[in-house]
Amino acid sequence: xxxxxxxxxxxxxxxxxxxSLNFVSHAHSDHTGGVKKGNxxxxxxxxxxxxxxxxxxxxxxxxxxxxxxxxxxxxxxxxSQLYVEMEDGTSLxxxxxxxxxxxxxxxxxxxxxxxxxxxxxxxxFPNVTFEEKEExxxxxxxxxxxxxxxxxxxxxAYSMGKAQELIRxxxxxxxxxxxxxxxxxxxxxxxxxxxxxxxxxxxxxERIDRDYFEADAWIVSMGRLDKVRRMVSESxxxxxxxxxxxxxxSRRFSTDVQFAMSDHADFRQAIEYLExxxxxxxxxxxxxxxxxxxxxxxxxxxxxxxxxDIGLNRFIETYA
Numbered sequence: 001x002x003x004x005x006x007x008x009x010x011x012x013x014x015x016x017x018x019x020s021l022n023f024v025s026h027a028h029s030d031h032t033g034g035v036k037k038g039n040x041x042x043x044x045x046x047x048x049x050x051x052x053x054x055x056x057x058x059x060x061x062x063x064x065x066x067x068x069x070x071x072x073x074x075x076x077x078x079x080s081q082l083y084v085e086m087e088d089g090t091s092l093x094x095x096x097x098x099x100x101x102x103x104x105x106x107x108x109x110x111x112x113x114x115x116x117x118x119x120x121x122x123x124x125f126p127n128v129t130f131e132e133k134e135e136x137x138x139x140x141x142x143x144x145x146x147x148x149x150x151x152x153x154x155x156x157a158y159s160m161g162k163a164q165e166l167i168r169x170x171x172x173x174x175x176x177x178x179x180x181x182x183x184x185x186x187x188x189x190x191x192x193x194x195x196x197x198x199x200x201x202x203x204x205x206e207r208i209d210r211d212y213f214e215a216d217a218w219i220v221s222m223g224r225l226d227k228v229r230r231m232v233s234e235s236x237x238x239x240x241x242x243x244x245x246x247x248x249x250s251r252r253f254s255t256d257v258q259f260a261m262s263d264h265a266d267f268r269q270a271i272e273y274l275e276x277x278x279x280x281x282x283x284x285x286x287x288x289x290x291x292x293x294x295x296x297x298x299x300x301x302x303x304x305x306x307x308x309d310i311g312l313n314r315f316i317e318t319y320a
Contacts, residue, residue, distance in 0.1 A: 025096025
């Protein structure tokens with residue numbers, strides 16, 4: 001389901017037959033379906049570097065058509081929205097994943113007015129809201145500070161994006177957390193692109209340096225949480241497990257504490273975005289797109305689910 005721009009068809013975060021350019025909004029693996037060896041992709045240079053940290057070939061960055069711009073989505077470092085000026089003067093924005101609240105480890109979102117908006121639908125329900133990110137960050141810092149005298153706080157986190165936010169949160173209270181090798185690799189790319197991160201690497205998949213057992217905070221990939229918990233506990237150090245994710249609003253994790261800190265927009269943030277963008281037509285995209293469109297309509301917005309079985313151009317022709 002691509003966007004036709006002059007002689008190009010631009011795919012949106014997915015593989016699409018016939019696409020001449022592949023837009024990749026950010027480096028999380030569920031949005032890199034259009035990345036293939038030899039393909040020309042549209043993304044930020046930061047997103048390219050982060051993707052290349054996971055794959056075994058170099059990416060070819062395409063030259064942007066004159067009518068296309070990439071603007072920050074605020075979701076994670078390097079994440080972008082696609083902004084297009086059509087030949088008839090109609091403007092279109094595809095948000096990809098976005099958030100209106102400022103991340104401690106990413107650029108601030110830019111919101112532009114547009115005629116047509118294709119919008120992420122991760123959190124489609126009006127009753128699901130997140131606290132201000134600054135408040136959640138302060139709660140995390142208070143928890144670490146409270147526990148540091150009696151043990152270590154061990155966070156399980158996604159290695160790209162959330163882990164770097166947690167490092168910054170620890171740094172702001174004078175703590176340099178221990179991180180595993182996968183988080184170290186991504187964090188060094190963040191540092192190279194101007195996000196200062198102070199951390200101590202540990203190859204926990206092999207062994208843990210005994211000098212690290214007394215650390216105040218650990219941040220490891222989610223799949224290594226239980227292993228590191230056992231290893232540190234066996235050293236005699238008391239360990240407190242934690243996660244920080246928006247899904248803490250809807251599910252219970254097997255950790256001592258969980259913080260609802262999301263890098264996605266909730267419904268309230270979506271409305272904030274819409275008030276600035278002021279689109280004439282909204283198309284919702286994602287697993288909850290039908291629900292999101294219905295709820296937006298109940299708030300008076302002209303919203304429709306962008307179904308994968310109907311080409312985007314047919315929607316735009318209907319709008320025009």
